[in-house]
Amino acid sequence: MKAFSGKYGNTLEFGHLIGGEEVFEGRVLERRNPSDLEDLVARFPEGTKETLRKAALKAREAFKEWSETPAPVRGQVLFNLAKILEREKPTLTRLMVREVGKTFKEAGGDVQEAIDTAIFFASEGRRLYGQTVPSEMRDKELFTFRRPLGVVGMITAGNFPIAVPSWKLIPAVLAGNTVVWKPSDDSPTLSYLFVKLFEEAGLPPGVINVVFGGGKDSTGQWLVELMDEGLLNKFAFTGSTKVGRWIGEVAGRNLIRPTLELGGKNPLVVMRDADLDLAVEGAWWSAFATGGQRCTSAGNILVDAPIYEEFKKRFLERTEATVVGNPLLYPEVTYGPFINERLFQRWLEHYT
Helix, strand or coil: CCECCCCCCCCEECCECCCEEECCCEEEEECCCCCCCCCEEEEEEEHHHHHHHHHHHHHHHHHHHHCCCCCHHHHHHHHHHHHHHHHHHHHHHHHHHHHHHCHHHHHHHHHHHHHHHHHHHHHHHCCCCCCEEECCCCCCCEEECCCCEEEEECCCHHHHHCCCHHHHHHHHHCCCEEEEECCCCCHHHHHHHHHHHHHHHHCCCCCEEECCCCCCCCCCHHHHHHHHHHCCCCCEEEEEEHHHHHHHHHHHCCCCCCCEEEECCEEEECCCCHHHHHHHHHHHHHHHHHHHCCCCCCCEECHHHHHHHHHHHHHHHHCCCEEEEECCCCCCCEEECCCHHHHHHHHHHCCC
């Protein structure tokens, strides 16, 4: 990794992480601060099909040793990770504000979710229980035990760049699997540093491999297609319902179990006996937190007729009090930028 002076901090230049080594392969992409496009946050490569195959083979090599590592020992790595994340929380929080445009409050909460996840699953290393089952045969004892699946392919979104990956990466490695991860091209720096912290915590090389790039006709699509080549044993995805359906089809024809966290459309219902102060604040937060860029954002607000006018009045007042701007410069900002130009254009198409 190389670092250069940038507008709001260093510009980092880094490669894919494959087998514990940095690999510079593929055309160079850039990530800019969505609050200020003059601020170059990172330069990183776009992985090719061959890059992904290399990563999958390195993950397969690492699987033998990691899967045979006792689960409590794997759990200790996660305890170490939790402590390291706690130490690095201020740095990761500020970087998240810069790289994806979250407010400081939300970015700090994002990192905290990863800390909590690491602590929880570290203890699961001593609770990977099996079952004992009565047998109808006198000289037989029946029992079950858990075995890791193998190599897991993962694609995650950029709106929760530490929290959501932690929900997938941490359980996977705790269970003894290895990973090929294609993070969002909106949050490459956070993803790179997250895996480096896993390595600092004691995770062996090749257990988590990161290949950067885009989605359709790019690294993400090609990673999914590795299921057809027999290089993956499990797939986890966070993203749109349309893409999730396609991933489910590819996984199904290969008898692979996918984990799909897809888009939502969420109505918020306010009844006549509701606490209006609480309802207004909840509606505002659901609609505008993370700039409305998350699957749990309110899509519609349905208000009981007798309280409609009063609710609307209070909700509009709360909305007008929203502070819009660059959260890196103004900590009081409660609504930051769109995470990328593509989402901004989609918003314009819907509402203009």
